[in-house]
Amino acid sequence: MINNKMKKILYTLCLMAAPLFFQACDNLDLSPIDYSGSENFWQNEAQVNSFMLGLHNHLRSQFVADAFKLGETRGETLKKGTNSCGSSSSYSNLIANEISESNPQTSNWNGFYGKLLQVNHMIEQLEGACTFLDDNSRNYYKGIAYGLRSYYYFWLYRTYGGVPLELTVKVTNGSISAPDLYLKRATAEATLQQIKDDVEASLTAFGQTNKTTPSYYFWSKSASLMLKAEIYLWSAKVKTDDPETPHTPGGVADLxxxxxxxxxxxxxxxxxxxxxxxxxxEGKGNNNEVILALYLDKDEYVNRNHFRTFFYHMNFAGNNQVDADGNDITDPLDLKGEGLLYNEWSESFVTSFDKKDLRRAATFYEYYSKGDGTPDNPGGKHGCAMLKYFGQNVDGTHYFDPDIILYRYADAILMMAEIENGLGGDCAKYINDIRQRAYGANYDAAVTYANGTYAENELAILKERDKEFVGEGKRWFDLLRMHDANKGPLVFSVEAAYLQGDETGAILDKATESYRVLWPIERSLMSNDPELEQTVNYPTATDSAK
Structure with a gap:
């Protein structure tokens, strides 16, 4: 396990490595770059290792907020409208699934191609240069680089469908004309195949080295195995539309x-x-469950504003709040005014947790508005803070420094439950492995899951994942991947929704909003690159003009 000294070294190295990277912008975050200094860089393994650390720093910067934005906001577990402290959500359009070509809620492919440029650069160096590396070291770094490229493109594929496949560094050594940077979207099938090829290249390389990552803060063979399982589970179950070559679910073979x-x-x-x-x-770097995580140091204030949005703000005491027992509270988490509360989980979702489920209290700090009622006297407005993002208080100062967990063993167990369900096996044992930990001493026959029909099992696995992975960027993709009785996505199922207020429908209406399972790209992106077309089936400005 990683100790505190090593954590500090990791933090320092990441900051040192960051300046090695090059700014990129425009259509695919690919613009002419001055690589003149690179002739003095790829000269020894220490420099390769520094570049690898920088790639992890880029991974961290990509996913501190974006895993939540792309993987969580659209799943309708977040509160709509005004929250418990009177603020409005910072992702109100996404929570309502109101996205369009003119209002895509993200831009420039969400910044993925700038990160991919650097990964491609490392792959090119590892494949065609760096002669000072022995095969053992070369394969170790290749395992990381190909794993990261597959991971980034998998996020792009699940978000946009077929996307431009930029696998080389075109923009080296001086200027290049804009048309040389144009790149049309690959088909859905070609995009997914590239993702599969890259994760396989990663695993092949890891299999040819005896080097292992020093901690779960680095990409590893286990991370690539988790990614491969996730890719093929998606490939087995999700149809991705495309005007040329859509992806048709691979079923049993992929499972x-x-x-x-x-x-x-x-x-x-x-x-x-x-x-x-x-x-x-006390759990950071010190448990047997996490497979891949992103480390945050308490002094990195760059992360502060994102995590603040999940906690009550400084006017909390003035709102006359009480805890679950009706006791007056002012600053129960000792946040010292650090909260903003722009994002809050809905009462319907939070209360879907059994009170005996220990994850409820470990995930949320719940409170109610005073005067309108308490849990024993219904009517009080429910509020909550997200404890997974809490961080720590040190010497009178609050720090938002939680690890961002990308893969952990609970995910492997619940993916296995989903696979067994798809193969007609017994998924209950995997669900119950998770429930036993979740309920602890409260676990008994009443909360033990018994294997049901395919649709019943699928919904049970989804609900278990919902409770297990709150805030970890899973919910939206789970809704797209998991099935109802007709093998349709649960995003169109009322049973999968946590209805708020007078709502009665599914998260997306299948008849009118099925195209919204993917995200649109903005008009300016297509204007700057004539090779690009809008995401399949999205209404466009051209359509509106007809």
Whole structure:
């Protein structure tokens, strides 16, 4: 396990490595770059290692907020309208699934191509240069680089469908004309195949080295195995539309590939006995469940504003709040005014947790407005703070420094449940492994899951994932991947929704909003690159003019 000294070294190295990277912008975040200094860079393994650290720093900058934005906001577990402290959500359009070509809620492919440029640069150096590296070291770095490229493109694919596949660094050594940078979107099938090829290249390289990552703060073979399982589970179940070559679900064949990948992870890790420890300071770098995480140091204020949005703000005391027992509260988490509360989970979602489920108290601090009622006297307005993002108080100062967990063993267990369900096997044992940890001493026959129909199992797995991975960027993609009885996405199922107020429908209406399973790109992106077309089936400005 990683100790505090090593954490500090990691933090310092990431900051040192960051300046090695080059600014990029325009259509695919690819613009002419001055690489003159690079002739003095790729000269020894220490420099390669520094570049690798920089790639992890880029990964961290991409996902501190974006995993929540792309993977969580649209899943309708967040409160709509005014929150418990009187503020409005910073993602109100996404929470309402109101996205369009003129209002896509993200821009420039969400910044992924700037990160991919650097990964491509490392791959090119590892494949065609860096002669000072022995095969053992070369394969170690290749395992990381190909894994990261597959990971980034998998996020792009699940978000946009077929996307431009930029696999080389075109913009080296001086200027280049804009048309040389134009790149049309690959088909859905070609994009997914590239993702599969890259994760396989990663695993092949890791299999040819005896070097291992020093901690779960670095990409590893286990991370690539988790990614491969996730890719093939998606490939097995999700149809991705495309005007040329859509992806048709691969079914049993892909499920078996996913199962084989997970078989190399199952048993290698274990569930942390205390769920809350995963998200506390004493659990950082010190548990057997996390497979890949992004480390945040308490002095990195760059992350402060994102995490502040999940906690009550400084006017909390003036709102006359009480705790679940009706006791007056002012600053129960000792945040010292650091909260902003622009994002809050809905009462319907929070209260879907059984009170005996220990994850509820470990995930949320709940409170109610005074005077309107308490839990024993219904009517009080429900509010909550997100404890996974809490961080720590040190010497009278609050720091938002939680690890951002990308993969952990609970995900492997629940993916295996989903795979077994798809293969007609018994998924209950995997669900119950998670529930036993979730309920602890409260676990009994009443909360033990019994295997049901395919649709019943699928919904049960989704609901278990909902409770297990709150805030970890999973919910939206789970809704797109998991099925109802007709093998349709649960995003169109009322049973999968946590209805708020007088709502009665599914998250998306299948008849009128099915195109919104993917995201649009902005008009300016297409204007700057005539090769680009809008995401399939999206209404466009041209359509509106007809």
């Amino acid at each position: 078996n590939i996913a199962k084989s990948a997970l078989s190399e992870v199952i048993g290698k890790y274990s569930l942390e006995s205390d769920f809350s420890k995963l998200f506390k300071e």
